[in-house]
Amino acid sequence: MENKLYVSMSPHIHGGDSISRKMWDVIIALIPALLVSLYFFGLGSLLVTSVSIASCVLFEYLIARFLLKQESTLRDGSAILTGLLLAFNLPSNLPLWIVVIGALVAIGMAKMSFGGLGNNIFNPALVGRVFLLISFPQQMTSWPLPKPFNLHYLDAATGATPLSVMKSSRFDRLPDMLDMFIGNTGGSLGEVAAAALILGGLFLLIRKVITWHIPVSILLTVYIFTGILRVANPEVYADPLSHLLTGGLMLGAIFMATDYVTSPMVKKGQVIYGIGIGIITVCIRVFGSYPEGVSFAILMMNGVTPLINAYCKPKRFGEVKKK
Amino acid sequence: MSMRTFSMGGIHPPENKISAGKAIEQVPLPAQVAILLNQHSGAPAVPLVQRGDRVKTGQLIAEAAGYISANIHSSVTGKVLKLDEVYDASGYRCQAVIIEVEPADEWAEEVVLNSTLKRDCTLSPEEIIQKIKEAGVVGMGGASFPSHVKLSPPPGTKPEVLIVNAAECEPYLTSDHQLMLEKGMEIIVGTKITMMALKVNRAVIAIENNKPDAIALLERLAIPYSQIDVMPLAVHYPQGGEKQLIEAVLGRHVPSGALPVVTGAIVLNVGSIFANYEAVQKNKPVIDRVVCVTGKSVKKPGNYLCRIGTSVQDLIDFAGGMPDSTAKVISGGPMMGKALINTQVPVTKGTSGILLMDGNEAHRNEVYNCIRCGDCIEACPMGLEPYLLMSLSELSEWEAMEKECIMNCIECGCCSYVCPSNRPLLDHLRVGKFKVGAIIRGRKNQ
Numbered sequence: 006m007e008n009k010l011y012v013s014m015s016p017h018i019h020g021g022d023s024i025s026r027k028m029w030d031v032i033i034a035l036i037p038a039l040l041v042s043l044y045f046f047g048l049g050s051l052l053v054t055s056v057s058i059a060s061c062v063l064f065e066y067l068i069a070r071f072l073l074k075q076e077s078t079l080r081d082g083s084a085i086l087t088g089l090l091l092a093f094n095l096p097s098n099l100p101l102w103i104v105v106i107g108a109l110v111a112i113g114m115a116k117m118s119f120g121g122l123g124n125n126i127f128n129p130a131l132v133g134r135v136f137l138l139i140s141f142p143q144q145m146t147s148w149p150l151p152k153p154f155n156l157h158y159l160d161a162a163t164g165a166t167p168l169s170v171m172k173s174s175r176f177d178r179l180p181d182m183l184d185m186f187i188g189n190t191g192g193s194l195g196e197v198a199a200a201a202l203i204l205g206g207l208f209l210l211i212r213k214v215i216t217w218h219i220p221v222s223i224l225l226t227v228y229i230f231t232g233i234l235r236v237a238n239p240e241v242y243a244d245p246l247s248h249l250l251t252g253g254l255m256l257g258a259i260f261m262a263t264d265y266v267t268s269p270m271v272k273k274g275q276v277i278y279g280i281g282i283g284i285i286t287v288c289i290r291v292f293g294s295y296p297e298g299v300s301f302a303i304l305m306m307n308g309v310t311p312l313i314n315a316y317c318k319p320k321r322f323g324e325v326k327k328k
Numbered sequence: 329m330s331m332r333t334f335s336m337g338g339i340h341p342p343e344n345k346i347s348a349g350k351a352i353e354q355v356p357l358p359a360q361v362a363i364l365l366n367q368h369s370g371a372p373a374v375p376l377v378q379r380g381d382r383v384k385t386g387q388l389i390a391e392a393a394g395y396i397s398a399n400i401h402s403s404v405t406g407k408v409l410k411l412d413e414v415y416d417a418s419g420y421r422c423q424a425v426i427i428e429v430e431p432a433d434e435w436a437e438e439v440v441l442n443s444t445l446k447r448d449c450t451l452s453p454e455e456i457i458q459k460i461k462e463a464g465v466v467g468m469g470g471a472s473f474p475s476h477v478k479l480s481p482p483p484g485t486k487p488e489v490l491i492v493n494a495a496e497c498e499p500y501l502t503s504d505h506q507l508m509l510e511k512g513m514e515i516i517v518g519t520k521i522t523m524m525a526l527k528v529n530r531a532v533i534a535i536e537n538n539k540p541d542a543i544a545l546l547e548r549l550a551i552p553y554s555q556i557d558v559m560p561l562a563v564h565y566p567q568g569g570e571k572q573l574i575e576a577v578l579g580r581h582v583p584s585g586a587l588p589v590v591t592g593a594i595v596l597n598v599g600s601i602f603a604n605y606e607a608v609q610k611n612k613p614v615i616d617r618v619v620c621v622t623g624k625s626v627k628k629p630g631n632y633l634c635r636i637g638t639s640v641q642d643l644i645d646f647a648g649g650m651p652d653s654t655a656k657v658i659s660g661g662p663m664m665g666k667a668l669i670n671t672q673v674p675v676t677k678g679t680s681g682i683l684l685m686d687g688n689e690a691h692r693n694e695v696y697n698c699i700r701c702g703d704c705i706e707a708c709p710m711g712l713e714p715y716l717l718m719s720l721s722e723l724s725e726w727e728a729m730e731k732e733c734i735m736n737c738i739e740c741g742c743c744s745y746v747c748p749s750n751r752p753l754l755d756h757l758r759v760g761k762f763k764v765g766a767i768i769r770g771r772k773n774q
Binding site for chain 1: 658665667690700703710712750
């Protein structure tokens with residue numbers, strides 16, 4: 006046999022999709038929101054984002070290299086994405102050493118200790134954020150006010166966010182709807198720009214990175230739930246559209262809850278998961294002590310995901326109905 | 329306008345029909361043929377010849393062993409050198425009759441050699457099926473299920489419609505396409521004869537829309553036959569799968585574990601329909617078939633009529649020789665074909681194409697962790713969860729795999745094709761299917 010041939014089982018061709026293609030698509034989809042954030046929060050936004058990405062990448066490299074003694078998995082782009090998403094969930098005046106701690110928790114605790122990408126139960130960026138929120142409640146809840154090309158970082162002027170206004174039911178102090186839509190309000194650096202986030206979401210839908218099931222079921226649930234509350238008592242409860250446009254809801258629904266690893270596999274399960282996130286978010290926002298509940302809601306539903314996967318099966322071809 | 333197709337999953341790989349439109353060329357007789365005795369699913373045929381016997385072209389040389397089996401005929405005239413084991417496409421060694429070929433054919437007496445079209449058939453259904461059985465016709469799309477068994481559905485079932493499978497959904501393959509273009513009328517008559525055998529009064533020739541010339545030709549030829557319809561289908565792999573095709577054409581699902589005939593449909597490959605025509609109208613057994621030789625580096629890609637038992641090497645030589653860059657030789661298409669261990673493997677009744685790939689195409693990419701994107705679930709035409717089945721297979725959880733419907737897997741390969749982590753999903757699913765199949769058989773035998 007002069008000619009050696011490869012022998013393997015079919016299929017002999019591959020569609021060419023890759024993890025890095027999907028990850029980079031998500032990163033590209035986040036760029037509009039990042040640009041808006043750089044515009045409104047300026048230097049702080051730039052510093053927090055860069056440090057968050059750099060430290061996530063560094064921690065992943067160090068852990069893979071020296072603790073797990075594995076080949077580096079940096080090429081798939083997921084560490085960069087985690088860093089970017091973590092930064093999006095932080096206020097732009099957060100001291101950098103706190104950002105580094107958040108990155109360590111996100112990559113080290115939530116991702117690598119489970120075995121790296123694909124094995125984590127909870128969304129790493131959200132674990133990082135919630136860890137910081139509980140550990141550094143004061144720094145994590147003082148949000149700078151938007152100011153175009155702001156060069157102040159730690160000393161940026163802070164103020165109430167729409168969510169805290171809503172919590173105290175003083176709806177006359179809510180910023181106007183257009184400002185909330187374009188991101189001209191206080192909040193975490195990447196969550197404010199609803200319009201840019203929706204734009205990124207549409208890009209992901211077109212590129213078939215995500216489907217509509219999770220974002221739409223979350224947003225619709227929040228809209229309906231808060232709509233019912235509003236009708237019941239407009240004095241106490243904010244209008245549903247303000248709920249949709251404020252806080253981390255858009256960011257959470259489009260980019261955090263749709264994380265592949267921690268969301269259900271089957272469409273039916275994804276809708277259940279989305280409804281769960283919507284209900285928990287509203288409960289925390291309206292009845293809880295925190296003004297915002299999206300992070301907690303997503304993490305809770307992350308925990309339920311294995312259970313949803315076990316019960317929500319795709320429709321089998323030729324399934325015989327049980328009598 | 330949206331074309332009909334099946335509803336769940338599926339993919340659309342690059343079609344790469346390089347050899348499309350190439351006229352069928354006759355491959356010269358090789359010096360030697362190796363005719364395998366297990367060219368069909370079921371029991372291998374029992375040889376009727378011995379070393380030193382002289383056989384004629386078309387002569388019966390091995391007899392069906394039992395009901396699910398098929399006759400085998402000599403594809404050449406010559407002397408039986410030996411009965412020996414040779415490698416088949418799956419890499420197993422199987423019994424074959426090896427014949428030294430004489431340069432001129434001497435045909436078995438009953439074979440009608442002229443190529444004039446014979447439309448009329450006055451035989452009874454039983455006689456037609458008997459002739460198809462004698463000629464050793466099997467499914468020529470690759471699965472090679474004996475046709476006479478398919479044409480005799482079990483009592484209690486009632487076929488209503490014959491579906492002629494001309495989807496040819498695999499990338500690269502063009503042999504069915506070219507056969508339709510050149511033998512259109514024979515295929516229409518063959519369809520009519522097969523309908524008579526099945527006692528049905530409706531037939532649908534299902535063709536994917538990337539073969540508009542074949543659709544137009546058969547539509548025109550079928551005009552006098554009001555019971556035969558040509559149905560264009562959207563290009564959608566694995567539409568040639570029996571269950572997917574029945575759904576695309578009739579909108580009915582074959583229930584899990586049931587025979588397809590319960591939907592009223594009998595599906596036969598278009599190559600088998602042509603073989604039925606030749607068997608019934610010309611008394612010609614299956615001794616040759618069209619095989620396309622294709623691939624990006626092949627010098628003379630085309631559709632070649634070759635005798636059963638011709639080695640793949642002879643075929644490749646006729647198509648301009650094997651390019652030096654060849655790293656993988658596949659019998660069949662790139663999605664479901666079998667990679668050959670060498671090129672001495674003989675052509676069988678089910679060989680639809682020979683595909684040559686170079687090192688880059690044959691290379692499998694590095695495997696990463698499952699990121700639970702769910703693409704494999706979306707792509708699965710059977711509604712399975714390949715990611716889960718692969719994990720269960722790695723853990724040897726056979727019972728759990730059975731509960732997750734592993735036996736419904738049709739091994740189409742869509743899951744492995746779409747996986748962004750390059751996970752070899754189907755490899756592991758096959759292991760599970762094999763193990764679970766053995767467990768189920770063991771339970772039945774208790």
